[in-house]
Amino acid sequence: MLDEMVRHAGEWLRGSGPMNEIVISSRVRLARNVAGYPFLSRTSENQRSELMEMLRPHVVSAAGGAAGAFLDMNAISDLDQQVLVERHLVSRNLAEGKGSRGVAISKTENVSVMVNEEDHLRIQVLRSGLQLDEIWRDINALDDKLESKIEYAFHPRYGYLTACPTNVGTGIRVSVMLHLPGLKLTGEIERVFRAARDMRLAVRGLFGEGTEAAGDFFQVSNQVTLGRTEEDTINDFRLSVIPKIIEYEQKARRTLVSERTISLDDRVWRSLGTLRHARTISSEEVMLHLSHLRLGVHLGRLKDVTIQTINDLFLMSQPAHLQKVQGARLTGEQRSIARAELIRRRLTPGMN
Amino acid sequence: MNMNCQVCKKQQATVHLTDIVQGEKQERHLCESCAQEEGVLPKAPAHVQLGELITGLVMNKTAIQQLADLSCPHCKLTFVEFRNQGQLGCPHDYDAFEKALVPLIERAHEGASHHIGKVPNRLNAPRAADDDLVRLRRELTRAVDSEQYEEAARIRDRIRRLEES
Numbered sequence: 001m002l003d004e005m006v007r008h009a010g011e012w013l014r015g016s017g018p019m020n021e022i023v024i025s026s027r028v029r030l031a032r033n034v035a036g037y038p039f040l041s042r043t044s045e046n047q048r049s050e051l052m053e054m055l056r057p058h059v060v061s062a063a064g065g066a067a068g069a070f071l072d073m074n075a076i077s078d079l080d081q082q083v084l085v086e087r088h089l090v091s092r093n094l095a096e097g098k099g100s101r102g103v104a105i106s107k108t109e110n111v112s113v114m115v116n117e118e119d120h121l122r123i124q125v126l127r128s129g130l131q132l133d134e135i136w137r138d139i140n141a142l143d144d145k146l147e148s149k150i151e152y153a154f155h156p157r158y159g160y161l162t163a164c165p166t167n168v169g170t171g172i173r174v175s176v177m178l179h180l181p182g183l184k185l186t187g188e189i190e191r192v193f194r195a196a197r198d199m200r201l202a203v204r205g206l207f208g209e210g211t212e213a214a215g216d217f218f219q220v221s222n223q224v225t226l227g228r229t230e231e232d233t234i235n236d237f238r239l240s241v242i243p244k245i246i247e248y249e250q251k252a253r254r255t256l257v258s259e260r261t262i263s264l265d266d267r268v269w270r271s272l273g274t275l276r277h278a279r280t281i282s283s284e285e286v287m288l289h290l291s292h293l294r295l296g297v298h299l300g301r302l303k304d305v306t307i308q309t310i311n312d313l314f315l316m317s318q319p320a321h322l323q324k325v326q327g328a329r330l331t332g333e334q335r336s337i338a339r340a341e342l343i344r345r346r347l348t349p350g351m352n
Numbered sequence: 353m354n355m356n357c358q359v360c361k362k363q364q365a366t367v368h369l370t371d372i373v374q375g376e377k378q379e380r381h382l383c384e385s386c387a388q389e390e391g392v393l394p395k396a397p398a399h400v401q402l403g404e405l406i407t408g409l410v411m412n413k414t415a416i417q418q419l420a421d422l423s424c425p426h427c428k429l430t431f432v433e434f435r436n437q438g439q440l441g442c443p444h445d446y447d448a449f450e451k452a453l454v455p456l457i458e459r460a461h462e463g464a465s466h467h468i469g470k471v472p473n474r475l476n477a478p479r480a481a482d483d484d485l486v487r488l489r490r491e492l493t494r495a496v497d498s499e500q501y502e503e504a505a506r507i508r509d510r511i512r513r514l515e516e517s
Contacts, residue, residue, distance in 0.1 A: 033443065042427045042441035147472050153443035154475065159467025161443045165453060166460045170469040200462060226457060227464020227493055
């Protein structure tokens with residue numbers, strides 16, 4: 001499955017969906033635990049494997065039945081685990097964890113259900129663009145389906161019980177991945193983030209907790225999970241937070257086009273030049289330049305590159321994907337060379 | 353209040369504890385690293401945000417020792433272990449550590465301490481009073497959000513009456 005998977009981007013990176021010029025993807029995750037079992041910090045390995053065996057058929061069915069797959073994290077290589085992290089199908093926490101743990105993934109990669117992460121179950125649904133309503137509808141139905149088979153740990157006062165009290169209540173985490181090069185270039189991004197933090201939202205890099213923002217890509221997510229309904233949390237993002245950020249970003253982009261045309265074009269075309277000609281390049285540098293390319297395409301400055309190509313490169317140039325496609329383990333230096341070559345090939349006309 | 357830590361005598365004391373030992377009040381003043389050594393402050397907690405919350409909580413509590421002695425009868429996790437690892441041991445901990453957890457939960461969730469979201473279907477036939485509670489808590493949140501404090505106080509009182517009945 002993984003060998004096939006790495007050759008193309010998942011649905012959520014399709015570059016489609018509402019507001020896709022600014023919103024890369026939306027994700028909702030629910031944290032759930034099984035009643036009658038300790039949380040994972042206190043389970044024995046026996047209990048962990050018992051949980052996994054018990055949950056496995058249900059999570060596979062939730063992820064689309066036979067069309068989906070269940071991956072036992074202990075049965076796959078470190079590299080394959082890393083591929084799953086790069087595709088946002090498992091968290092770093094699951095990949096780096098120990099003991100029985102796994103993940104059910106739907107064919108489209110829109111659904112993944114992690115077993116024995118920080119909580120017994122972490123259900124997540126991803127889609128491209130801003131599609132939170134649709135995601136909530138899907139994940140709520142999935143949760144209902146699982147709940148008809150599994151008794152969740154639930155408390156009348158605190159709601160769904162989680163290993164960490166910061167997730168208790170709804171256990172919901174809404175994350176929206178945004179591309180904000182306009183705000184970055186006009187120097188207004190800090191102001192937007194300060195406002196987001198005042199609203200108790202977390203702003204992080206592309207790969208979630210503990211990662212720095214790379215190439216103008218950011219992830220905004222809620223922190224409060226108690227005292228608000230799931231719909232309240234979703235609607236905050238859908239109706240106020242994200243539309244506001246989109247509005248600021250669009251305004252910044254308009255300013256760039258009307259007042260800083262030369263410097264905008266210079267950035268876009270220099271980035272294309274670098275990507276087309278570099279002989280060795282790091283993934284951070286790729287992110288930065290792909291970000292400029294993406295901006296250039298959306299603003300109509302750059303016409304001979306497609307968003308699909310940019311999104312593919314975005315994923316394929318990540319360390320694990322690169323090694324998986326090459327079919328070999330590579331040192332950092334070898335990766336930088338292979339990465340430059342891959343990008344050169346995809347971005348040079350006539351070489352596709 | 354500027355004083356040195358009672359243990360290392362070097363660093364400035366930033367953690368001030370009041371213990372009641374056999375009816376006698378005892379004050380202790382520690383620096384952050386000695387407080388961590390003694391287990392009254394978390395050492396590099398798994399969750400930074402949670403760590404900050406717990407630190408804030410500990411500083412405000414005078415009856416810290418009482419909390420530290422709490423343990424869950426089911427999974428045997430102690431409150432000190434929870435503080436150190438940032439993870440609870442089992443669903444029963446929410447009741448076992450209730451006194452200590454509620455202020456922490458409220459801090460993490462903008463003052464909220466009651467779930468008003470989805471309820472598993474098997475529990476989905478709540479008594480009428482529960483329905484009212486859910487609705488009132490939602491109204492309370494709205495009133496507070498829109499800074500209608502008099503209205504919020506009225507709703508809060510109705511919630512209390514319902515909870516007591």
